[in-house]
Amino acid sequence: MKKVFFSNSGAEANECAIKAARQWGENKKGLHHATIVTLTDSFHGRTLTTLAATGQDHYHHQYLPLTPGFVYAETNNAADLESKVIANQCCAIMIEVIQGEGGVKSLTPEFISAVARIARENNLLVIVDEIQTGNGRTGKLYGYMNFDLQPDIVTTAKGLAGGLPLGATLLGERVKDVFTPGSHGSTFGGNPVCCAGALNVLSRIDDDLLRSVTEKSEWIIQQLKENSGVKSISGMGLMLGIDPVKPVAAVLKACAEKGVLVLSAKNKVRLLPPLTIEWDQLKKAIEILGDCLSV
Ligand SMILES: Cc1ncc(COP(=O)(O)O)c(C=O)c1O
Incomplete structure (x- = not known):
């Protein structure tokens, strides 16, 4: 990636990506090439435009x-994606490599290859929303690095500044010059306090930390996969979704009563522990979760 625009949240990082893609579409393909194809079960933010996405x-x-200007293709269905691209005047395809809010659903490697091919054949940008999957969450710096994909735009936020509000839109070679001075901006974006937080976080995302994310992930899966109350486990790294036999709300409630806070995403129990969680805490939490899941 060649340039970065800093903002204050994930939604703003995506707004910037959408503006960059539309500006690129107008410059390279003509005024009406503004449609962005996104996927069913995606989540891109809470502003009116990112809700539309x-x-x-x-x-x-x-x-x-x-x-x-948004059209939805069925997740992991390359034929549907291709037909939506052909039927509309598009500038970009926007994906999450693992859909967090959408139920911790991974895109298949075949579908991700199809996204790259369809974008190449139709002269489109690929935008990857790494707001949840970025910054080491999947065991790589960015989730797309687990696949054979070179995005044109990557957005990230959440863990980037360790809890301080910072969003980033990374622009690759094809889009690095779409914004000219004054065409996009933010009063607080890139402020020194949040950037100091991000510098600290990024300095700690090294090979050891990434290895430990994968190790912890494998250990959690090992502990839970034989549990009588677990139908399947999805996701990657420390972004895991457990399909429980019991109703998800009952599992969340039982865990909370025993001091472990877990999330849900659709019908899944969603785990997003801190990447730095200590082994003794992780072991305690997974033991409680295992008890609450089992039937
Ligand atoms: C994939 C994804 N995109 C965008 C967002 C929006 O980020 P924020 O809440 O920082 O605006 C989120 C988080 O809620 C997310 O998980």
């Missing part, structure tokens, strides 16, 4: 009308 109806209906 989000391919889940239930996030939409209270807030209509949303920003136009």
Whole structure:
């Protein structure tokens, strides 16, 4: 990646990516090449435009009308993606490599290769939303690095500054010069306090930390996969989704009563522990989770 624009949240990082893609579309393909194809079950933020980018109806209906120019293709269905691209005047395809809010659902390597091919054949940008999957979460610096994919735009936030509000939109070779002075901006974006936080976080995401993320992930899967209350486990690194036999709300409640806070995503129990979680805490938490899941 060649340039970065700093903002204050994930949604703002995606807004910047969408503006960059539309500006690129207008420059390279003509005024109306503004449509962005996103995926069903995606989640891209809570502003009106990033809600429009989000391919889940239930996030939409209270807030209509949303920003136009988004079309949704079925996740992991390359034929559907290709037909949506061909039927619209597009500038980009936008994906998460693992859909967090959408149920910790991984894109298949075959589908990710198809995204790259369809973008190449139709002269489109690939935007990867790494707001949840970035900064070591999957065991690589960015989630896309687990696959054979070179995105044109990568967005990240969440863990980037360790809890301080910072979003980043990384622009690759094809889009690095789309913004000219004054065409995009932010008062607080790139402020020194949040950037100091990010410098510290990034200095600690080294090979040892990434290895420990993978090790902890494998250990968690090992502990839970034979549990009588677990149907399957999805995700990567320390972003895992457990499909429970019991209703997910019951598992969350039982865990909370025993001092372990876990999230849900659709029908899954979602685990997103700190990458630096100590082994003794992890062991305690997984023991409690295992008890609460089992039937
Ligand atoms: C994949 C993804 N994109 C975008 C967002 C929005 O980020 P933020 O809440 O920082 O605006 C989130 C988080 O909620 C997310 O998980």
